Amino acid sequence: MTERKQMTTPFGLTRQITLPVTFPRQIPGARYDRGRQVSVLGDRPLTDQPAVLNTWTTTWGTPRNDNATDDESK
Amino acid sequence: MTTRPTVLIVTARQDYTTDLVVTELGRRAMRIVRLDPADDEPVTVNACLTPGGWTGSIAQAGRAAALDQIIAVFWRWAWPPPGDPAITDPSARSWAAREDQAAVFGIVKSLPVRWVNHPDRTRAANCKPFQLALAKTCGFSTPRTLITHSGVSAASWASGSARPGEVLYKAFYCMGTNEGSMIPASRIEPAALPQESLHAASMFQQVISGQPIRTTVIGERAFSAAIDSRDNAVDWRPAQQTATYHPVPTPPGILHALHGFMSRLGLQYGAFDFIADRSGAWWFLEINPTGQYGFIETRTGLPLTAAIADLLCTPGRTVSRPIGGTVEPCPT
DSSP states (O other): OOOOOOOOOOGGGGGOEEOSSOOOSSOTTEEEETTTTEEEETTEEGGGOHHHHHHHTSSSSSTTTTTHHHHTOO | OOOSOEEEEEOOTTOHHHHHHHHHHHHTTOEEEEEOTTSSSOEEEEEEEETTEEEEEEEETTEEEEGGGEEEEEEOOOOOOOOOTTOOSHHHHHHHHHHHHHHHHHHHHTOOSEEESOHHHHHHHTOHHHHHHHHHHTTOBOOOEEEEEEHHHHHHHHHTSSSTTOEEEEOSSOBOSSTTEEOOOEEOOGGGSOSSEEEEEEEEEEOOOSEEEEEEEETTEEEEEEEEOSSOOSOOGGGTTTOEEEEEOOOHHHHHHHHHHHHHHTOSEEEEEEEEOTTSOEEEEEEETTOOOHHHHHHHOOOHHHHHHHHHHOTTOOOOOOSOOOOOOOOO
């Protein structure tokens, strides 16, 4: 008789949620300006665009980027 | 190659928060070399060991820093190098990438300069059980906490809580298994816990009701902001795009404990999360040694970037912490 292996899920993963809103890791349309050493959007540095920075400098919503501050900082 | 005092920044190009620091340092006419080790454009080194340490240069895409001119390192998301893209064989490229990482990270990590933060210190500080134990030692109030593999133990411990809904589960690493998923801290019902193994070490804590506070510590300075997420969740992160933030003073006792905590871990930067309960007492939840701060600064006006720039530019005080080593005693 073939033994069927039951799926085992760690308790913590039962608490996993899908982010209601996610943002891509890279800001759409932004590019890194090697001369200025900052990213620009529409040729303006992000630092001149606080609304954009608000969204992309949070600790939530850009998977494998913001949470990297928790999980991947080396 | 320019030979004048230089701040070396090591982070991913997608670390947009660091753009604030680059801009501020530029405003102060400080020379900056920003490296992204994970970029396809390789970071290269040419370094010679001398009695005074490594001399030579480190460079990327035509921008170089003389190692003996580096006065401070701002180290954040230094992800591993991919290996020279000219190498077409994947295993050969992977081998080269490891060699690059050993050399580039190793040389930079050995620099006897001011660090914000040294990665060895960051690694030590990232360990949440260690954080909680150290927080208690330094005088912070900490929530009752249980870490266990046993569902029975968790249920028994949670049932001892004052009221249902007063216990939360919190993962050590909040990233989920799929893109776009996350494991936030969340309330649990003891009855919903499995009666057998939890199949992974699991952390449970007493829920502390009150006002979430984010305190960003930079050198000796602490900047606290209250977070109003207008919901009853125990984890404010899901609501942070719509939350409101306002500066609040850091109580003297908390400031003292923060200095002790930072000193013992050898950190110059840390983003701490607290809850201020109804009596006004602050409860330590965790520290993120490379935590984001841009959203706090843009919404509160707290001068976090300027404080980081002050730290990176301050002459005469070098802090060399290349090796993890032992933690210093808590100052009294």
